[in-house]
Amino acid sequence: MKIKRIGVAAIALAAAGALTLAGCTTGSPESPGAGEASSAIVTVNNTEPQNPLVPTNTNEVGGGLVIQNVFAGLVYYDAEGAVHNDVAESIETDDAQTYTIKIREGLTFTNGDPVDAESFVTAWNYGAALDNAQLSSYFFESIEGFSYDENVPEMSGLEVVDDLTFTVTLKQPESDFPLRLGYTAYFPVPASAWEDIEAFGENPIGNGPYMFEEEGAWKHNERIDLVKNEDYDGPREAQNGGVDMILYASTDAAYADLQGGNLDVIQEIPDSALETFQEEFEGRSVNQPAAANATITIPERLAHFSGEEGKLRRAAISHAIDRAEITDVIFNGTRTPAKDFTSPVIDGYSEDIPGSEVLEFDVDLAKDLWAQADAISPWTGSFQLGYNADGPNQGWVEAVANQIKNNLGIEAAGAPVPTFAEFRTSITDRVIQTPFRTGWQFDYPSMFNGLGPIFGTGAGSNDGDYSNPEFDTLLDEGSAATEVEAGIEKFQQAQEILFEDLPAIPLWYTNSMGAWGEQVDNVEFGWDSWPILHQITKSE
Amino acid sequence: MAGYIVRRVLQAIPVLLGTTFLIYFMVFAMPGDPIVGLFGEKTPPPAVLEQLRERYNLDQPFIIQYFIFLGNIFRGDLGVSFSGQPVVEILAQTFPVTLRLAFLSTVFLMVGGIAAGLVSGLRKGGIFDASALVVSLIFISLPIFVVGFVGQFVFGIQLGWFRTTVGSGAPWSDLVLPAIVLATGSFAQIVRLTRASVIETESQDFVRTAASKGLSRNRIVPVHILRNSLIPVVTYLGVDFGVLMVGAVVTEGIFNVPGVGRTVYQAIIRGENPTVVAFVTVMVLIYLVVNLLIDLFYAVLDPRIRYAK
Numbered sequence: 001m002k003i004k005r006i007g008v009a010a011i012a013l014a015a016a017g018a019l020t021l022a023g024c025t026t027g028s029p030e031s032p033g034a035g036e037a038s039s040a041i042v043t044v045n046n047t048e049p050q051n052p053l054v055p056t057n058t059n060e061v062g063g064g065l066v067i068q069n070v071f072a073g074l075v076y077y078d079a080e081g082a083v084h085n086d087v088a089e090s091i092e093t094d095d096a097q098t099y100t101i102k103i104r105e106g107l108t109f110t111n112g113d114p115v116d117a118e119s120f121v122t123a124w125n126y127g128a129a130l131d132n133a134q135l136s137s138y139f140f141e142s143i144e145g146f147s148y149d150e151n152v153p154e155m156s157g158l159e160v161v162d163d164l165t166f167t168v169t170l171k172q173p174e175s176d177f178p179l180r181l182g183y184t185a186y187f188p189v190p191a192s193a194w195e196d197i198e199a200f201g202e203n204p205i206g207n208g209p210y211m212f213e214e215e216g217a218w219k220h221n222e223r224i225d226l227v228k229n230e231d232y233d234g235p236r237e238a239q240n241g242g243v244d245m246i247l248y249a250s251t252d253a254a255y256a257d258l259q260g261g262n263l264d265v266i267q268e269i270p271d272s273a274l275e276t277f278q279e280e281f282e283g284r285s286v287n288q289p290a291a292a293n294a295t296i297t298i299p300e301r302l303a304h305f306s307g308e309e310g311k312l313r314r315a316a317i318s319h320a321i322d323r324a325e326i327t328d329v330i331f332n333g334t335r336t337p338a339k340d341f342t343s344p345v346i347d348g349y350s351e352d353i354p355g356s357e358v359l360e361f362d363v364d365l366a367k368d369l370w371a372q373a374d375a376i377s378p379w380t381g382s383f384q385l386g387y388n389a390d391g392p393n394q395g396w397v398e399a400v401a402n403q404i405k406n407n408l409g410i411e412a413a414g415a416p417v418p419t420f421a422e423f424r425t426s427i428t429d430r431v432i433q434t435p436f437r438t439g440w441q442f443d444y445p446s447m448f449n450g451l452g453p454i455f456g457t458g459a460g461s462n463d464g465d466y467s468n469p470e471f472d473t474l475l476d477e478g479s480a481a482t483e484v485e486a487g488i489e490k491f492q493q494a495q496e497i498l499f500e501d502l503p504a505i506p507l508w509y510t511n512s513m514g515a516w517g518e519q520v521d522n523v524e525f526g527w528d529s530w531p532i533l534h535q536i537t538k539s540e
Numbered sequence: 541m542a543g544y545i546v547r548r549v550l551q552a553i554p555v556l557l558g559t560t561f562l563i564y565f566m567v568f569a570m571p572g573d574p575i576v577g578l579f580g581e582k583t584p585p586p587a588v589l590e591q592l593r594e595r596y597n598l599d600q601p602f603i604i605q606y607f608i609f610l611g612n613i614f615r616g617d618l619g620v621s622f623s624g625q626p627v628v629e630i631l632a633q634t635f636p637v638t639l640r641l642a643f644l645s646t647v648f649l650m651v652g653g654i655a656a657g658l659v660s661g662l663r664k665g666g667i668f669d670a671s672a673l674v675v676s677l678i679f680i681s682l683p684i685f686v687v688g689f690v691g692q693f694v695f696g697i698q699l700g701w702f703r704t705t706v707g708s709g710a711p712w713s714d715l716v717l718p719a720i721v722l723a724t725g726s727f728a729q730i731v732r733l734t735r736a737s738v739i740e741t742e743s744q745d746f747v748r749t750a751a752s753k754g755l756s757r758n759r760i761v762p763v764h765i766l767r768n769s770l771i772p773v774v775t776y777l778g779v780d781f782g783v784l785m786v787g788a789v790v791t792e793g794i795f796n797v798p799g800v801g802r803t804v805y806q807a808i809i810r811g812e813n814p815t816v817v818a819f820v821t822v823m824v825l826i827y828l829v830v831n832l833l834i835d836l837f838y839a840v841l842d843p844r845i846r847y848a849k
Contacts, residue, residue, distance in 0.1 A: 050578065050810065052624040060580060133591035135578060148587040201624050220625055220633065221798040221806075223708055246796075249806060252689075253705050253796040259697045260704030390809065421811050422572025428583050439581050453582075461583045 039241035040538035041227075042520060044265040044531060045254035046245040048221050052201025055187040056127025056134040061530075062247075064184055065267075066224055069243065069533055071187040071206035072234055074101060074120070075178065081291065081345050081445030081527030083179055086234050087115055087188070087207070089164075091181070096173035096482050103164040110211040110229055113190035117166035121158045123189035126197075129153055136185035138460055139443070142177070144169045173480040175487050176446040183444045209238045209534045221247055238534045239522065264520045264538065267531050269513040271392050274332040281515040289336045290512035290529035291343045291442035293450075295504035296385065296400070298435040299464040304379060305435075312373035314502040317383075318358050319366035320407040321400055327508050330396045334513055338506035341495050342450035343442065345527040348488035355499030359506060363407045370408050382411030386436035388423035389416040393437060400507075427463050438463055438504055445527050447491040448479060455503055466503035545832070552828045556821060563820045564609060567813045568602050574811025578622065596813075609817065619814030621807070627818045630803060635822065637710045638792070638799035642784045644712070644719035646777060653727050654773065657734025658766060664739055672735075676728035684787050688721045688794040705796035718795040722787050726780045733776055737769035744768075770841055778834035782827050 049063030058067050074088035085091070089102040107115035126132055128140035131151040140146050144157030157169040170177060180186065188207060193200040203215050210226035212218070217225045227242035246263060248254040251270040257263040259280075269277050278285050298314055300306045305313060323337035336344070338359060339351040373379070385401055387393040397414040405412040415434045417423040426432040440461075442449050452475055453459050457467040471494050478490030498504075512529030520538045525531050575592045576584060593599040597608055612619060618627035656676075660669040679687070695717055696704035702717040741747060742765055750760050789801035796802075800819060807815035838845045 048623070048806065050622055059578075059582075130587055130591065133588050133595065135584075135588075137588055138582075138585055148585050198624055219708070220623070220630065221803060247798075248705075248796050249802045250793045250796070253794060256692050256697060256704040257796075260700070262704055262707070419570070419572050419577075419809065419811075421574050421577030422570075424579070424581070425571070425573040425576045428573075428576050441581065460585060461581070463583065 038239065038537040038539065040540045041225075041242045041244055042240045042264050042533065042536050042538050043244045043246055043262075044533065045248050045251070045257075045263060045267060046224070047249075048247045049218075049224075051135060052198065053204040053218070054134070054197060054201045055123065055189065056132075056136045056139075056185050057201070058184055059135040065530055065533075066218075066226075066245065067184040067187065067204070067206075068208075068530065069210045069226060070204055070208045070212070071184070072208040072232070072236065073183070073187045074103075074181040076236060077182045077445055077527060079524050079526045079532060081347065083182060083445070084235060086182075086236065088181070091178045093178075093482070096175040096177070096480055097170050099168045099170075099177060100161075101166055101168065104233075105164060107207060107233065108231060109188075109190040109205050109207045110231065111190060111192060111205045113192055113205075114163075115188055115207050116163050117160045118163075119188035119190060120186075121160055121166055122191070122194065124158060124186065125152075125154050126189070126194075127185060128155055139180065139183065139185040141460075142170050142172070142174055144171050146171075172476070174448075175479055175481050175484070176444075176448045179446040180444045180449075208232060209234070209236045210243060213242065221249075223247055236534045239537050240534075243533050243536075258515060258517060261517060263517070265514065265516040265523055265531050265536065267512075267514045267525075267529075269334070269515065274334055274513075277513070277515055284518070284523075285513070285515040286523075286525045287334055287511050287513050288525065289344045289509040290525075291345050291445060291450075291527050292439065292510040292529065293338060293341075293343055294335070294437065294439045294507045294510060295338075295341075296435055296507065297438040297464040297504045298502075299430075301430075301465065302433070302435065303381070304373075304377065309373045309376040311501060312369045312376070313379075314505060315358050316366045316369035316373065316408060317404055318502060318505045319360065319362045319369065320404050321505075321507070322361040322403055323359070323508055324361070326396055326399050326403075330399050331508075334511045335508040336511060338508050341455075341498055341504075341506055342447050343509050346442065346445055346447050346450065347484070348447045348491060350492060353492050353495050353499065355496045358499050358502065366407055367409075370410075379410060382413065383408075384413055384415040384434035386415045386417060386423065386426075386432055386434045388418075388420040388437075390419050397437065430465070436463075439510070441510075442528065447488060448475070451475060451491060451494060451498075452479075455498060464503050466501070468497060468501060471497045471501075545836075548832050548835075552825075555828065556824060559824045560610070560613075560817055560821050561606065563817050564606050564813065565602065567808075567811075567816050568605065570808075570811065572811065574598070574622075574813075577811060605813075609814065618818040621812055621815050622810060627815050630815065631818060631822060634798060634800050634803050634819075635826075637797060638785070638788050638801065639826075640710070640712070641715050641719055641722065641788060641792075641797060641799060642781065644715055645722040645784055646781070648720055648723040649726055649730055649777070649780075652723070653730030654734050654766075654770075657731040657773075658738055658761075658769075660731065661735040661738025661742065661769075662761070662765075664735075669735070672731055676731045679724045680728035682724070684721065684725050685790050685794065687724050688718075688791055691717060691721050692794060706798070710797060710799075715797070718791050718797055721794075722784060722791045725787050726776075726783060729776060729780070730773060733773050734769060737772050738765055741765050741769045767841060771838060774834055774837060774841065778831045781830045785823055785827070 046065055047062035050060050051057050051063055053063055053066055055067050055071060058064055072086045075083050076086040077083060087103055089104045091099055091101050093099045124140055127134045128137055128146050129151055143155050145152055145155035159167045161167060190205055203212060209229055209232045211229040213225040213227045224245040228238040251268045254266050255270050255273055258266045298305050300310060327335040327337055339356055340353055342349055383404055385397050387397045401412040401414050440450055440454060453461045455466050456475055457472050474490050474494035478487045481487040512525045514525055514531060516523045520536055522535050522537050575589055597605050620626050656672050660672045663669055692704055695701045703714050706714040747764050750764050789805050792799045792801040804819045
């Protein structure tokens with residue numbers, strides 16, 4: 001039993017006690033067991049971060065996993081997506097519009113800078129200011145003073161009260177604002193970072209459970225080495241000595257390394273192993289719904305899909321898709337057929353929202369609805385489903401197209417676009433002339449996040465230009481509700497309207513999939529499909 | 541000799557300029573906005589989009605973008621990747637890795653391929669010749685990713701002889717398996733080429749003369765036969781260096797080698813023009829240098845070839 005790779009002697013202290021004790025009881029070499037802290041370094045696969053590691057400029061998973069573990073926000077999400085305070089002492093509001101946020105005393109960044117009100121307010125203002133063109137700027141949209149028309153260096157809605165207190169005033173009441181604060185864009189940044197934010201993006205200094213092992217620990221395209229932050233005082237204390245993120249260009253290579261014993265945890269499963277991974281890593285794998293879904297968006301502007309005719313046709317298409325068969329055959333059970341517009345891990349999820357019957361597979365009803373639409377205006381042409389061919393989409397798109405073809409008796413096929421960038425550009429510019437695949441990965445565990453940004457009138461990700469005043473009203477009412485339950489009720493009612501209009505046809509929830517080796521324990525995947533790194537323990 | 545080298549180097553300049561232009565144009569013509577791609581499934585706010593396009597000069601017409609790029613090159617500035625890393629730095633990190641991989645692969649090719657080809661040629665029609673033919677045909681008909689995955693599974697996972705992927709810092713020992721995989725693609729050509737060349741040389745008059753002089757077989761084979769058979773093989777190796785670079789894209793993906801192929805592939809997918817163009821330019825440069833070296837090497841192999849003028 002050897003403690004491996006300890007950078008700082010102090011790191012071993014907490015674990016050393018456990019190890020010595022286990023060593024004394026002769027004949028029980030099993031250590032450290034479940035629940036005990038270990039000092040070994042856990043390896044996990046990741047992808048090269050696409051952007052500098054600045055919280056407000058990181059919007060993809062590769063960088064997100066680093067930010068998530070090197071920083072600590074006001075709140076954090078547990079595995080189920082429930083929200084708990086981390087840096088925050090309290091977050092209070094009377095009207096869901098003005099929030100008073102108090103920070104716990106005595107917290108510091110790993111360079112000694114204090115975690116104070118200023119470290120949040122400055123970071124948020126930086127993230128929001130147009131001139132900084134941060135990728136996550138829209139997270140600050142609802143704060144008073146935010147603007148995309150001009151550069152606002154300091155938003156009027158943020159006010160520092162004292163060292164550890166600041167207030168946030170929103171443009172309108174939004175009761176789920178505290179739920180958002182665990183998202184990476186809202187993390188604090190130390191004062192010293194502003195001298196050279198570019199250098200900071202290369203060597204971020206945070207306040208989270210982990211920190212960079214050394215300056216330059218981000219070896220581009222190779223690895224990012226994190227060690228436990230001994231000074232972290234919060235609910236996410238690391239139960240291991242550190243995490244080495246190995247950067248892979250292909251999941252297949254990562255999976256081979258897991259099989260070959262060179263990797264502890266893999267947070268994605270390559271297509272080639274979908275069928276076998278649960279058997280191969282029995283008891284050491286996960287396959288559960290996560291906060292992400294896949295949908296088909298059919299904009300109103302397309303011929304035959306506007307007005308009453310469009311409603312009937314969308315419903316017919318929805319009934320014509322056998323979701324269970326596709327998730328089973330094409331995805332080997334690694335997707336879960338959709339029952340609503342959000343995800344089962346989101347608070348307030350329900351399988352029985354009135355109107356959700358439209359997601360049931362029913363060929364006769366589909367044919368009937370399609371015929372009714374034909375009575376309004378006879379169908380012409382073929383049904384094409386747009387997708388990006390550089391992702392794993394072709395299989396299911398062709399399957400969906402085939403089902404539509406067979407069950408509705410019309411021409412249907414997939415319409416591949418070579419790259420993701422080209423695909424998204426044609427959607428953003430509204431030039432795509434076919435229905436297309438869409439998907440939503442939740443930023444934070446709130447029902448509103450799966451509805452407002454996608455279906456609200458004029459919302460940022462409203463790719464289908466859907467607009468329904470009734471729906472908007474219900475969303476506003478839900479946001480204004482100060483009671484969580486009351487808000488959820490409104491959001492569910494809003495979904496009833498979506499089921500009727502079907503601005504997007506829900507297909508399935510994306511499962512989080514992963515596997516790990518025998519040497520690690522306590523591996524759990526969160527609501528956001530990321531492994532919860534700080535609680536993993538490793539023997540050796 | 542010196543004059544010849546100078547001429548070749550001067551010739552390389554228009555080639556390089558032409559290549560950067562072509563590559564830049566092709567990357568530019570790739571449909572889709574890389575900045576939109578940065579936002580994933582979310583629609584970027586138009587104001588932010590505009591800012592970012594401006595930052596990367598994407599709002600300029602093609603020819604302006606190209607001249608900005610060229611101007612920066614002459615100042616030694618190859619631009620930065622989206623993650624904020626200078627492209628020069630990425631070049632410095634990845635090229636040594638791929639060059640080592642290609643070098644190791646070439647060594648395997650030369651040692652394995654030439655040896656097998658020589659034996660096949662000398663014992664034409666024998667058992668070794670027949671089996672070398674079969675093996676090389678198998679290799680030539682298998683796509684490199686099949687060889688890669690099978691090699692990784694059998695030797696990495698099942699037998700555990702090699703590390704499944706290349707570890708941190710890409711040590712030589714980890715590069716052995718990927719290099720072998722990379723070499724299999726050209727193995728057949730080298731064997732066949734050497735074999736044919738050896739057979740032809742063996743029937744030449746000077747070989748018979750050498751034998752009549754009473755020279756031992758141990759002297760005739762390496763000095764008279766092999767040396768004179770190598771010219772077409774070496775030419776092929778030079779051309780093949782480019783193929784190795786291409787094969788590196790696949791091989792580096794499978795074995796997670798932090799080299800050129802993997803980086804270029806990712807940069808293409810992400811639409812990072814500066815990275816793609818800089819990498820391809822350096823690849824062209826290396827290709828030119830390798831082929832110049834090979835042309836010079838002819839003179840060593842065959843003293844009748846002279847470049848002096």
